[in-house]
Amino acid sequence: MxxxxxxxxxxxxxxxxxxxxxxxxxxxxxxxxxxxxxxxxxxxxxxxxxxxxxxxxxxxxxxxxxxxxxxYVLTQPPVYTGPPKPVDPSPPEKPPKPRAPLPVVADFLSQAQEHFHFTPRKPATEIDYKRAYARVASSYGLTRDQAVRIYSFESGGNGKYDVQAGLEGNRPGARAISTALGYNQLLTTNTIGLLTEHGGIILKALHEKTHQASGAQKAELQRKAAVVQQMVAFCKTVPNQWSAHEKLGVTPRGIAVHALNLDIDVGPLLQTLKLMDSVNFAKRKGYHAPLTAAELEMMNLTGDGNGFDMVSMPQAMRAVVPTSNFFQRNGYERNPVAIRNNTVAKLLAATDARMDNQINLQGAKDLAAAF
Known part of the structure; x- marks a missing residue:
């Protein structure tokens, strides 16, 4: 000491x-x-x-x-097995500050209205959102197997378009555990990054929809495009770095832009672009084999660099390389799934098993039918 x-x-x-x-x-x-x-x-x-x-x-x-x-480091990380740290019996000098609650869907909506005068266009039914997502995902080259299995893994196989991490099952006393939202569980940081890098693609898609619309629908899409343009400009006020986007994501306006995932015209595109970033990252690195859903999920879950590091290795290496190689220490020690499935092969198998278990739920079946 x-x-x-x-x-x-x-x-x-x-x-x-x-x-x-x-x-x-x-x-x-x-x-x-x-x-x-x-x-x-x-x-x-x-x-x-x-x-x-x-x-x-x-x-x-x-x-x-x-x-x-x-x-790679081929040994497993050391595990602490000693006595727990004793609790100091002294009264604290200052009472601990209560942790601020994480924003939830109601906060995304209220902040979007307050800061951008924006209310997402909600789908008439969940099936409508699934059909919109399937159309966009297919147009970008995602397969039904990739989309449905990742949806099953991320949203529990029955999650709705506005499902948030920690609030999947309507359990009494449930609380959000992150800002992860939607079929692919995008964080506020993800949404800000996507608007920064792909704002032009999103605006182009809205302009194309506007060109095909008429009357009140056309006017609504024009207003939406103007709002998205403001949001893109806001997201570009900081460097295009994860740490900067993370800080922006806890501000009221950063929380507001996350509401775009709830919009049937923009949300499916955001969810798709997140996965396509991983697909295109692998291609740029020279990996042209089709990614399985579990491999794509590894990139979605751990980040493109670490995920690609896993999926690009031969099968024989997957069986011996510990999962700790692809995490920072704090992230690994908070991840019981990676600790329990402590090699790349085991982690991919566990991911596949969870997908297998949940693709038979009704939400996954409905999404598969939408393709």
Missing amino acids: TAAAIAATLSSVALAQTPQQIAEYRRKLAEYNAVRQPFDEAASSYWTAIGDKRRARNAKRRNGEAIIAED
Whole structure:
């Protein structure tokens, strides 16, 4: 422990309620530190090696060199099995701040109305949205198998167009666990990135619809195109980087643009473009074999770079390369699925199994029929 950490610990211990509590806390803390410190050193070395290997692989790919199994860390990350960190009995100097609740669909809608005077055009029925999504996805080259299986994985096989992560089953007391929304569970950060990179494509699609419409529908599409143009301009006020988009996504206007996923004219296109970014990324990297739904989901879930790193390796390597190679430490340690299915082959198989389990639900059947 650093001198500052020791001072902070002693300061907090001094506030403990009784000498017995102080002594017990100190004893447990010493036991914990004796085990935790060597674990942290081993874990730090492991995750440093993960980053070093990743950078080396990227350099080899840039040079056109073949990637072999030894370009990955082939051991599993260390697991902490020691005592838990003891709870300091001292009263906190300041009460912890309550965490702000995540925005939900009602917030996306209200912020869109407040900041852009925009209300999404909702589908008359869920089937209408599924048909719109199927038309767009097919026109871009996504297969029915890819679209339906990813929908099954991401939205639970029965999710509606406005399904949000954590709120899939209408459970009592359920709370949103992220801003992930829709058939492919786009985050606010995703929506901002898509508007930044593909705003022209989205506006072109709206202009084409406007050209074919007449009367009130034409006027509505013209207004919508003007709003989308404002949203695109807003998204481009920051650098085209994930971290910048993430910060923008928690602002009121950033929350507002996420409502586009709920619009039947724009939402299916956003959901499709997210998957097509992954398909096109793989093609640019020279991978022209059709991506299975599970492979495409890996790219959708872990990011194109890490996902491609997984799907581009031979089957034999998939069986031995740990999933930890494709995560940052914090993300991996919060991901029980990646920990449980600790090789690439196991993770892809688990993804396929979940898809197999959920494609027979009614929502997935309806989407398949829409193609």
